Structure formats: structure tokens, C-alpha cells
Amino acid sequence: SQELEQSPQSLIVQEGKNLTINCTSSKTLYGLYWYKQKYGEGLIFLMMLQKGGEEKSHEKITAKLDEKKQQSSLHITASQPSHAGIYLCGAANTDKLIFGTGTRLQVFP
Amino acid sequence: GAGVSQSPSNKVTEKGKDVELRCDPISGHTALYWYRQSLGQGLEFLIYFQGNSAPDKSGLPSDRFSAERTGGSVSTLTIQRTQQEDSAVYLCASSLTPGQGARETQYFGPGTRLLVL
Numbered sequence: 001s002q003e004l005e006q007s008p009q010s011l012i013v014q015e016g017k018n019l020t021i022n023c024t025s026s027k028t029l030y031g032l033y034w035y036k037q038k039y040g041e042g043l044i045f046l047m048m049l050q051k052g053g054e055e056k057s058h059e060k061i062t063a064k065l066d067e068k069k070q071q072s073s074l075h076i077t078a079s080q081p082s083h084a085g086i087y088l089c090g091a092a093n094t095d096k097l098i099f100g101t102g103t104r105l106q107v108f109p
Numbered sequence: 110g111a112g113v114s115q116s117p118s119n120k121v122t123e124k125g126k127d128v129e130l131r132c133d134p135i136s137g138h139t140a141l142y143w144y145r146q147s148l149g150q151g152l153e154f155l156i157y158f159q160g161n162s163a164p165d166k167s168g169l170p171s172d173r174f175s176a177e178r179t180g181g182s183v184s185t186l187t188i189q190r191t192q193q194e195d196s197a198v199y200l201c202a203s204s205l206t207p208g209q210g211a212r213e214t215q216y217f218g219p220g221t222r223l224l225v226l
Contacts, residue, residue, distance in 0.1 A: 033214070033215075035217070041219055041220075042113070042115075042200055042217035042218050042219040042220050043200065043202075043217040044217075045214055045215075045216060045217075048214055088152065090152075095140070095157055095159065095165065096142060096154045096157050096165070096168070097142075097144075097154065097215060098154070099144075099151055099152040099153075100151070101151050102151065102152075
């Protein structure tokens, strides 16, 4: 079965700093989703990547899917307190999603 | 509606009782998913409905869990004879008709927090 491993598990950064979260799959990724979750809320869709080498950006968040399609990275530039939360990567597996273990991000002033 | 809604937002029950969790998907979305998020287990798939097709129940952890989707819209997840290990956040998601590999984005509701005492 496919497994997704995220690193780091937890991240504490100072406001304004850049950071990167990685998602590594045990199998080829045919669709990779990034979601963000805050306590008391559901998952908020961020981006979806399908093609090897693809890169997408939304505001200060950029996600990439490597050429071999087994790893994705999420990069946040000039982090803000509003970026705090749990970031989850999800891999398309037939018609459902398999999720990574999550990365908890805290941003302090 | 504007997004996926779930009710109740929180549920506390006693061990052995039955509970029903409700999900209202985004209007027009034919696919509906249930996931469970618990400490130490992450987010795991439970069941998937697509149109009038037979649901994919491969993720249900035991026969105490069941779900139905009436009229192709609202879904109810039922847990019978609840156990303490059922305590978790139950998340519902919906999407447009998915292509192969779930390439239609799934949009999630806020979840139902279930606590079994």
C-alpha cells in the first residue's frame, strides 16, 4: 500500500522566515494535494499537482512535484502568523486520498 | 450550499451507544467521502460514494460502522455500539465526478468531533 511521509513533523519559525515542508511517497504520485488544517476547522485545499516538475504558487506558498513524481515540497516565503496550522499532503489513490502524517507549523512574532 | 457542512460539530456519547453523523456535500458534487482523523493514526479513508454506484467500503474499520447516502446528496455515517477507540474527528468531503486517481479536488467539511466516554 502507498505511504506518505512528511518532514518535519513539527516546525517553529519566526515571522518573516522562509520554510519548506516535504512529502515523500513510497510509490509514484499520480496526483498530489496539499491541504492546511486549523484547529476546529476542516481541511482547506491549497494546491494540486499532477505532472512531474510541476510548480504552482498561491500568494506566498509554492508547491513543487519532483520529476520522478515521488516527492513534493511546500515552500512558504516570509511566513506570517496566519500560516500557522497543520499542513497535510494527500496522494490520489484510485478515487480516494491517502494522507501524510502532517506537519505542524507555528509562527511566532 | 457554499461548502460542505457537517453536524453535529461535537458529540459526546457513552460507550455502547449508537451515534449518527451527518454530511451535506456541496451542491452538484456527485462524489462523497468519509475520513477519520485520530491521534496517532492520522487521516484515514473510511467510505466513498459515487453517484448510484455501490459504495467503496474498504476503509470501514469494523461492521459497527455503516454509511448511507440518500437521494445522491446527504450522507449519514452510523457507528453502532461505540467504543472509546472510536473517538476521533470524522471528516466528510465531496467532489465533482472524479476521474481516475481522484483528480477532482476534494473539499472538506469542518468535521464532527466524537468523544466516547
